C-alpha cells in the first residue's frame with residue numbers, strides 16, 4: 001500500500017537529546033494522522049514512515065496533516081511494487097509520469113535494505129535510470145545536478161518508488177520548546193507570531209481580550225476562527241477569552257488620555273502573566289513589531305513588558321508588514337484576519353498617544369487604579385474554548 005515519508009530536519013542535529021525530540025515528533029505525527037485512519041508511524045534513518053494499516057485510510061488527508069507537523073522538513077509519497085527491475089520501472093513510469101515528462105534531467109538513487117536483492121544499489125540505479133531515459137528521452141540523465149531525483153528503496157516486503165518531496169513545516173516538534181502564553185487578537189500579526197513560536201516547538205496557550213459591547217460577538221468568532229486555522233499546525237489548544245471591558249472603562253475614566261493604550265497594554269501583560277503562572281508557561285508571545293504603531297516603539301515596548309515578569313517574545317519584531325502578510329497567507333490565517341471587525345485595542349484610542357513614554361509617568365498614570373482587583377475580576381470572568389485541528 002502507498003505510504004508517506006517524512007524527512008526530519010533539525011531534530012537530527014540534537015545529539016544526545018535526539019531521542020526525546022524524535023519521540024515527541026513521532027507522537028505528534030501519530031496524533032495528527034490518527035484523524036485520517038489507522039496508521040503505523042515509525043522512524044528509520046532520519047525518515048519517519050507513515051504507513052496505512054488498512055484500506056480505510058485517507059492518505060491525501062494524512063499527507064496534508066504531515067506537511068503541517070513541525071519538525072518535518074519534507075514530505076513525499078512512496079508507491080510499493082514487486083522487487084524486480086521491470087516492476088520498478090513500470091511503477092516509476094506511472095506514478096512519476098508528470099515529473100519525468102517535465103524535468104530536463106534526472107537521476108535514480110537507490111537504497112537496499114534487503115541485502116539478498118540480486119543487484120547492488122548502483123546497478124539498480126543504472127538499470128532503472130536507463131529504462132526511464134528510454135521511456136522519457138526528453139529527460140537527460142545527470143547524476144551531479146539533476147532537476148529530479150527518483151528514489152528507490154528495496155525493503156524486505158517490497159520495493160518502493162518515491163514521489164518528489166514537497167516542503168514540510170520545518171522547525172522543531174511542538175512541545176519541545178516549553179509552553180508560552182500567546183496574545184491573539186483578530187489582526188494579521190498575532191496569528192503569525194503565534195505560529196512562529198509554535199514552529200520553534202512552543203506549545204501555545206492562546207489568550208484573547210474582548211470588550212463587549214465595544215467589540216462584537218462577530219469579533220470574538222473571528223478570533224475563534226483564527227485559532228482554528230492555527231490548530232492544524234499548533235495542535236489542540238485551549239483559547240482563553242478574557243473580559244476586558246471593565247478595565248478599559250476604568251482606564252478611560254481615571255487615567256490621562258495620552259496613556260490609555262499603554263496602561264491597557266500593561267493590563268494585558270499582567271493578565272498574561274497570571275495565566276502563565278497558572279499553566280506553567282515560561283514566556284509571553286505578542287505580535288508586536290518595532291515601529292508599527294505608537295505602542296510599538298522601543299520606549300513603549302519597555303513600558304509594556306515592565307508589567308510582566310516573564311520574557312516577552314516578539315518574533316515579528318524585525319519584519320516588514322509585507323513579510324508578515326506573506327507568512328499569514330502561507331499559514332492560512334490572512335483571509336480571516338482581514339475581516340473587518342473591531343478589536344479592543346481600537347476602542348478608546350488616544351488622539352495623541354505617547355510614542356516615547358517614560359516608565360515612571362505611566363506608573364503614575366495608572367496608580368489610581370486598583371490593578372489587583374481589576375485583574376482578578378477579569379480572570380474570574382474568563383471563558384474557555386477548546387480548539388481542535
Ligand code: ATP
Nearest residue numbers: 183184185187188189190207208209286287288345
Ligand atoms: P495584530 O495584527 O496582531 O492585531 P497590531 O499590529 O494590530 O497586531 P496591536 O493592536 O497594538 O497591534 O497589538 C499588538 C499585540 O498585542 C498583538 O499582536 C497581540 O499579540 C496583542 N493584542 C492586541 N489586541 C489583543 C486582544 N484583543 N487580545 C489579545 N491580544 C491582543
Ligand code: MG
Nearest residue numbers: 185187343345
Ligand atoms: Mg490589533
